[in-house]
Amino acid sequence: MAIDSFLHGYIVKEEIVQHNVTIIEEGTKGDWMYVVLKGKVKVKKQTPLEDITIDTLGEGNIIGEIPFFLKPFKSRTASVISVGRVKLGILDKERLEHEYELLSPQLKSLIKALVLKLKETTEKVSLLAAVR
Amino acid sequence: MNEVRKIPPITHLLYVRGELIIKEGDYGISIYKILKGRVRVFKTSNNIIIHLATLGRGEVFGEMTFFNLSLEPRSASVIAIDDVELEVSHSTRLIEEYKHIPTILRYMTKQFTNRLLNMNSVVETLNKKKRQKKKENEESELDERRYVRKKIYQDCIYRPVAHPSKLELRGVVKDISPLGLGIEVIAKNTINFSHDLGAHLKIKFRLPSGSSINEVAVIKSIKKSKTPGFLFLGLEFENIDKDAIKNIGFFIMMP
Numbered sequence: 001m002a003i004d005s006f007l008h009g010y011i012v013k014e015e016i017v018q019h020n021v022t023i024i025e026e027g028t029k030g031d032w033m034y035v036v037l038k039g040k041v042k043v044k045k046q047t048p049l050e051d052i053t054i055d056t057l058g059e060g061n062i063i064g065e066i067p068f069f070l071k072p073f074k075s076r077t078a079s080v081i082s083v084g085r086v087k088l089g090i091l092d093k094e095r096l097e098h099e100y101e102l103l104s105p106q107l108k109s110l111i112k113a114l115v116l117k118l119k120e121t122t123e124k125v126s127l128l129a130a131v132r
Numbered sequence: 133m134n135e136v137r138k139i140p141p142i143t144h145l146l147y148v149r150g151e152l153i154i155k156e157g158d159y160g161i162s163i164y165k166i167l168k169g170r171v172r173v174f175k176t177s178n179n180i181i182i183h184l185a186t187l188g189r190g191e192v193f194g195e196m197t198f199f200n201l202s203l204e205p206r207s208a209s210v211i212a213i214d215d216v217e218l219e220v221s222h223s224t225r226l227i228e229e230y231k232h233i234p235t236i237l238r239y240m241t242k243q244f245t246n247r248l249l250n251m252n253s254v255v256e257t258l259n260k261k262k263r264q265k266k267k268e269n270e271e272s273e274l275d276e277r278r279y280v281r282k283k284i285y286q287d288c289i290y291r292p293v294a295h296p297s298k299l300e301l302r303g304v305v306k307d308i309s310p311l312g313l314g315i316e317v318i319a320k321n322t323i324n325f326s327h328d329l330g331a332h333l334k335i336k337f338r339l340p341s342g343s344s345i346n347e348v349a350v351i352k353s354i355k356k357s358k359t360p361g362f363l364f365l366g367l368e369f370e371n372i373d374k375d376a377i378k379n380i381g382f383f384i385m386m387p
Contacts, residue, residue, distance in 0.1 A: 006235045054254070055247070062240055099234045106221075107229055110163065111241055113192035114199060118244050120185065121251040128258040 003060055007035055010096065011089035017082045024064050024080040031067040031074060032090060036060065039086035044079045045122065047130035054078065054125050068096070069115040077119050078126075143220045147212040154194060154210040162222045163194045169216035175208045175256055182259045184208055184252055199245045201230070207249055281307040281314065282384045288315060288337035292325045293348060299324055303365075305337050309384065310377045312349060312368040316357050327354060327365060335367070341386065343379040347372050 014037065017023060023034065026046055036059050043055040043063075057063065057080075066077050100108070144167070147153055153164065156175060166189050173185040173193065187193055193210055230238065286305045291298070301324070303317035315335070321327070329351055336346045353366035369376075 004235075004239065006239075010236055055250070062243060065240065065244065096236070100237060103233060103237070104226070104229055106223070106226055107233070110192060110195045110198065110226075111237075113195050114241060114244050114248065117185065118248050118251070121248060121255065124185075125251055125254050125258065128255060128262065 003035070003037055007060075007089070010092045011035065011037075012092045013090045015088045015090065017086050017088065019082055019084050021082045021086075022079055023082060023086075023088065024076050024078075026076050026079040028076050029067075029074045030076060031064070031071075032093065033062060033064045033068050033096070035062050035089045035091060037087040037089050040083040041080050041086060042083055043122075044081055045077075045126035046079075047126050049130045051079075052126060052129045054122060054129070056083065062091070066115060066119050068093070069100075069112055070119065077122055145218045145220050147216045147218065149212055149215050151212045151216075152209060153212060153216070153218070154206050154208070156207065156209040157205045159205055160194070161197050161227075162220050163192060163198055163226075164210075165192050165219040165221075166190065167217040167219055169212060169214035171210050171216060172213050173208050173210050175252065177256055177260070180260070180263065182256050184255060186213070196245050196248065198227070198230070199241045201227070207252065281309040281312075283307050284340060286337045286340065288335055290315070290317075290333045290335040293332035293334055295325055301325070305335075306364070308339075308380055310369075310372070310380045312352070312366065315365050315367065316359065316362050317365060319361050319363050322363070327351060327363065329354065332370065333367065339379060339383045341379070341383045343383075345376050345379070347376055 023041065024030070026044070036057060038059060040056055040058050041061075041063065042053045043057065044051050045054050063080050064076070067074050100111075103111075147169075153171060154160070166187060168189060170186055170188045171193065172183065173187065175182045175184060194206075196207060197204060284305055284307065288303050288305050289300055290303055291300050301317065301321045303315040303321070305313055305315050307314040313335070317327070331351045332348055333351065334346070334348050336344070338344050347369055348371065349367035349369045351365055352368050355364045355366075356362075357364040
């Protein structure tokens with residue numbers, strides 16, 4: 001999948017990580033967002049039994065969005081780990097924040113509701129998957 | 133910017149407990165905000181209800197169809213758990229705004245919507261597996277119970293507890309345990325009284341050991357019997373008398 005051109009305007013830095021590198025670690029604090037430029041990443045979640053993969057995301061996918069949209073919540077909900085060699089773009093947080101703040105309160109609350117559901121469903125999936 | 137647009141009024145709607153607010157598969161782009169009460173979001177698959185989320189005051193639903201900006205049907209149903217008050221907006225203004233926000237934000241919300249739809253189908257699959265597992269466990273428990281049921285062959289008289297007339301029907305007790313019993317009845321018994329699951333029967337018979345049993349049991353299963361023209365009822369005792377349990381227990385333990 002080719003990366004949509006508008007995304008390039010938001011990339012402040014590119015990074016290449018090798019296989020099996022933890023890009024985002026569950027439970028840590030941070031609100032950087034990345035876009036997967038090349039390769040694949042898996043989204044992993046800790047459960048009482050073991051860590052489980054809840055999703056695999058490829059090129060063009062934005063990762064690390066939850067703390068950005070759910071401020072002041074800062075913790076990472078899940079871990080993101082590279083599958084093979086992965087090229088990442090770090091997104092321009094300030095520009096995004098600025099553009100997001102210009103939206104109407106109604107639209108912002110809708111986006112928040114969506115991201116919140118994404119977070120809750122992620123947690124639900126991990127709980128269900130942990131049941132043997 | 134001169135933005136004079138007709139803003140559609142926001143409507144308040146009331147739903148009573150148990151009422152369906154959104155039906156999966158229907159079309160609609162309204163967005164709902166909960167002012168009072170709780171709702172449940174669920175999907176139906178092969179007549180099985182899969183619970184996705186419970187939402188309360190201040191929370192929003194119906195936004196997924198909005199973000200898709202498409203004419204896709206609703207991906208889940210929403211039902212009122214309590215008496216619910218909702219603020220409903222069918223906002224053309226919001227749709228206009230959404231169409232003109234920076235591409236990246238629309239790109240993200242679409243991506244998140246799709247991810248959420250994917251996750252919901254994962255929840256669905258996992259729930260099915262869980263249910264399957266539960267069913268298997270229950271079946272093996274049922275087998276264990278069958279195992280402790282002792283085979284007998286005793287005539288019995290039974291009558292439906294809720295039936296207005298003093299109807300008395302005949303059957304044969306074929307197995308028994310302190311939890312329940314199986315009786316075989318002629319199919320034409322159902323002419324006078326339909327033998328439905330959950331029906332309460334008062335059953336009177338004698339154990340081969342001599343003690344008499346006169347207890348209420350509930351129909352848990354109905355099958356065709358191996359004997360043509362007969363039905364086999366699986367029943368569970370309800371509020372069984374302590375002495376009756378003892379008598380059945382003794383009888384089962386006897387070689």
